[in-house]
Amino acid sequence: MASRRPSGPFDQLAEYFADHPRALLSLQIVPPLVFVFFFVFVPLASIFAWSFWTVENNRLVPGFSTSAYEEFLGIGGLPTWRLDIFLKTLRIAVTQTAIALVLGFAIAYFVGIKMRGSKYALPLLLLFAVPFLTSYLLRTLSWYIVLQSRGLINTVLQSIGATNGPLPGLLFSEFSVHVGLLSTYLPFMIFPIWLAMSRIDQTVLAASADLGGRPRDTLFRVVVPLALPGILIGSIFVFVGVLGDSVVPEILGGATDSSRTLIANLIDKAISGQQYPMAAAIASIILLMAIGLIWGWERAFGLKKIGEI
Amino acid sequence: MEEKPQGQQAVSEGRGVSRRTFMKYVGVGAVVAAGVGVGAYAYLNRPSGVSAAPLQWWGIGTGNPERWDGLNDAGGDVVFTEAPWDPVPVLNKMKADGRNAYDVISNAGTLDDPLFADGSIVDFDPETLPSWSKIYPELRTNNPTITVASTGQIVGVPIVQNGDSVAMLVDELWPGTGQPGQGSDTYGLLFDSLTTGKSSMEQSWACAIYKVANYLGRNHLQTIEDPASLTTNDLNTIKTFMLNQKAAGQFKVFWEGWNTAVSLLANKEVLAMDTWEPVVFALRTQNPPINAVYMAPKEGYYLWNIPIYMTPKGQSQTKDRCMHLSQWTLEGWYGARITTIRGYLTATPDAIQYAQDNPNAGGGPYDTAFIQSRHTLVKGLPRHMDPGDELATAGG
Numbered sequence: 001m002a003s004r005r006p007s008g009p010f011d012q013l014a015e016y017f018a019d020h021p022r023a024l025l026s027l028q029i030v031p032p033l034v035f036v037f038f039f040v041f042v043p044l045a046s047i048f049a050w051s052f053w054t055v056e057n058n059r060l061v062p063g064f065s066t067s068a069y070e071e072f073l074g075i076g077g078l079p080t081w082r083l084d085i086f087l088k089t090l091r092i093a094v095t096q097t098a099i100a101l102v103l104g105f106a107i108a109y110f111v112g113i114k115m116r117g118s119k120y121a122l123p124l125l126l127l128f129a130v131p132f133l134t135s136y137l138l139r140t141l142s143w144y145i146v147l148q149s150r151g152l153i154n155t156v157l158q159s160i161g162a163t164n165g166p167l168p169g170l171l172f173s174e175f176s177v178h179v180g181l182l183s184t185y186l187p188f189m190i191f192p193i194w195l196a197m198s199r200i201d202q203t204v205l206a207a208s209a210d211l212g213g214r215p216r217d218t219l220f221r222v223v224v225p226l227a228l229p230g231i232l233i234g235s236i237f238v239f240v241g242v243l244g245d246s247v248v249p250e251i252l253g254g255a256t257d258s259s260r261t262l263i264a265n266l267i268d269k270a271i272s273g274q275q276y277p278m279a280a281a282i283a284s285i286i287l288l289m290a291i292g293l294i295w296g297w298e299r300a301f302g303l304k305k306i307g308e309i
Numbered sequence: 310m311e312e313k314p315q316g317q318q319a320v321s322e323g324r325g326v327s328r329r330t331f332m333k334y335v336g337v338g339a340v341v342a343a344g345v346g347v348g349a350y351a352y353l354n355r356p357s358g359v360s361a362a363p364l365q366w367w368g369i370g371t372g373n374p375e376r377w378d379g380l381n382d383a384g385g386d387v388v389f390t391e392a393p394w395d396p397v398p399v400l401n402k403m404k405a406d407g408r409n410a411y412d413v414i415s416n417a418g419t420l421d422d423p424l425f426a427d428g429s430i431v432d433f434d435p436e437t438l439p440s441w442s443k444i445y446p447e448l449r450t451n452n453p454t455i456t457v458a459s460t461g462q463i464v465g466v467p468i469v470q471n472g473d474s475v476a477m478l479v480d481e482l483w484p485g486t487g488q489p490g491q492g493s494d495t496y497g498l499l500f501d502s503l504t505t506g507k508s509s510m511e512q513s514w515a516c517a518i519y520k521v522a523n524y525l526g527r528n529h530l531q532t533i534e535d536p537a538s539l540t541t542n543d544l545n546t547i548k549t550f551m552l553n554q555k556a557a558g559q560f561k562v563f564w565e566g567w568n569t570a571v572s573l574l575a576n577k578e579v580l581a582m583d584t585w586e587p588v589v590f591a592l593r594t595q596n597p598p599i600n601a602v603y604m605a606p607k608e609g610y611y612l613w614n615i616p617i618y619m620t621p622k623g624q625s626q627t628k629d630r631c632m633h634l635s636q637w638t639l640e641g642w643y644g645a646r647i648t649t650i651r652g653y654l655t656a657t658p659d660a661i662q663y664a665q666d667n668p669n670a671g672g673g674p675y676d677t678a679f680i681q682s683r684h685t686l687v688k689g690l691p692r693h694m695d696p697g698d699e700l701a702t703a704g705g
Binding site for chain 1 (some may be wrong): 358395397398428506509555558562563576578586
C-alpha cells in the first residue's frame, strides 16, 4: 500500500521525528532537564556557593571563606553549640522515624493485610489523610490546646482523679515536639508501607500458612521483606521531613530542654541575623548528608525497589 | 509534478502549514501575548491615587487602633497589617518589596537609621504637621528613633511610647495575699527560684537584653556601665548570663507574638514574663479576670517609642493622605483610644482633653482620669537611674 502523503503540520512533524529519532528524544528530555537545571540544580548550587561568601554591609559578597563551616563545626576552639543542635536534631529525627515506623507499620499492616478486601479498609486509611485538609500551622497549634496545663489531657486526668495537677513536661518539651512531629509525618510512613503491602499477593501469604508458617513467621519472613521498599521510602520521608521542620519545635518546643531549636530553626535564626553564609553552610551540610543517605540506601538496597511500589 | 525546492518542500498544500507560516503565527501570537501582558502589568501597577486604594500601614500591632474614627473624613480607608517585632526580617522585607507595598510603616525606632540608609523610608518633613509642636519635648527633640544619626534629618512621627517590664500572676506567685510580695519589684523575679521552670522571656532579643542589662548593671551583679548603650562586652555578659539561666531550666518557653504571650499567662503555663503592658490589660479583662500586675522594677525601665515612617511609595503616590494619617495619630481620638485599649501613652497630651470633652466617643468610653494617670505615670518613668531611687513608686 502506498504511504499516505502528509496533509497537515502534525503529520509533517510526525514524519520528521520518525526520520530523526534523536531529535524526538532531545525534545522529550531537554525541557525537563532545563527545568531541573534551573529550578533545582542552580538553587542548590547557589546555596553551596553562598556558604563560602561573606556578608558586608548587610549584603552577601562573593568570595571564598570557610569560616561558616569552621564556626558550625567549632574548629579552632570555637563553640560547638551549632554542631550540638545538629546532632540533637539527628537524634530526634532517628527517634521520630523509629516511632513513626512502629506505629505506621502496625497501621499499614492492619489495613493492608488484616483488613484486605474489607470495604472499610480504604475509608479507614483515608482518615489518616484528613489532617492534611487543615493548615499545618493550625494542626500543630491544636496540640498546644490539647497538651497545655489546662488542656484536654490534663483536664481529663484531673477530673478522674488520676493526677492532682498538670503533668509536667506535657507541653514545651521534647515529648510535645515528638507528638507534633508524629501527627505531621505519620501518614508519610503509613501510605508507602500500605502501598507496598497492598502489592503482596494473597496467595503468597496463603502459601506461607500452608507451609506451616506461623503468623509471626509470615509477618517477619514474608510481609516485612516484601514491604521493605515502602518502609525505606517512608523512613526517608519522615527522616528528611523532621530534619527540615521548624514549625513544630517553634510552637511546641520548650526552653528547658532546648527542644525549641532544631537545625531548621538554626537556619531561620541565621537568616534573621543576616548570617547568610552560615545558613547556607548548614543547609549544604544537611543536603550533603541527605544525598549521602540516599546513596547509602542505594548501595544497600537499591533505589529501584522504590519504583516497585 | 515539478519537484519543489528543498526550502519550499513544506509549503502549504491543502491545510498544511509551512515552517515560515508557522513562525509567522508564532510571531503574531508572541506580539499579542506581550501586548496583553504589558497592558495587564500597567493596569495592576497603576498609581493607587487613581483608584483611591486604601492606605497600607505595616506596623507593630499595639499601635493599631482597630478603628479609624475621624480619619475617614479626609484620609480614606486604611489597611493595617501587623509587622513582626524582629529587626532583620523588617529590614529585609522593606528592602525586597515593602517600600513599594506599604505607604507608611511603624516599627521600633531603633530601625530608622538602617531603613533610611536602605531607601526604605524617606524624609517627608514631619515637622510641618500642625500638631508637631504638641509632641512631648523628649520625643520631639534629640530623639534618636526619628532622627537619622548621620544627617540629623527628622524622618518619623512618634505615635506610642511606654516602658516595658514584667507581667506577674499574683495569685500563683504569692497565693493568699492578693498582692505582689517579695521579689515583685525587681527583674530578678524572672531568674528567681520562685519562678524556676515557670518564667518566660521574649524570643526577640532586642527587648529582653535591656531588662537583663538593667538587672545585672543596676544591682552591680555584673559590670555594665550604661544599660541604655550596650557594648559588645556587655552583650557577651548578658548572653552568658542568659545561657546559664536557660541551662539551669529557669525558662519554660521563649514567647513570640501578642496572642502567645496572653495565652501563656492566661493558662498559667508561665507565672512571670518579660512582656508588654497591654498583655496585663488583656489578662485583667479575661473571664474571670486574672490578678495580673505589671512590675514597677527598682532597676528602672528601658523606655521606647514607636514612630510612624513614610515609604517611597507613600511619598510618591499618597503623601497627602499619609501626612493626614500621621497628624491624626497625634490628635485626641487616637490618643484616647490607644491609651484605653493598650495602656500606652501617645505622643501628645491631646487625648486627655479629648476624653474629657468626648467621654462617649466612638471606641470608648474614655476615662479621663485613667488617661491622665497614664500620661503622668509613663512620662514619669525614670530613664537612667541608680537603684533605690524613686523607681519603686513608678509603674503600672
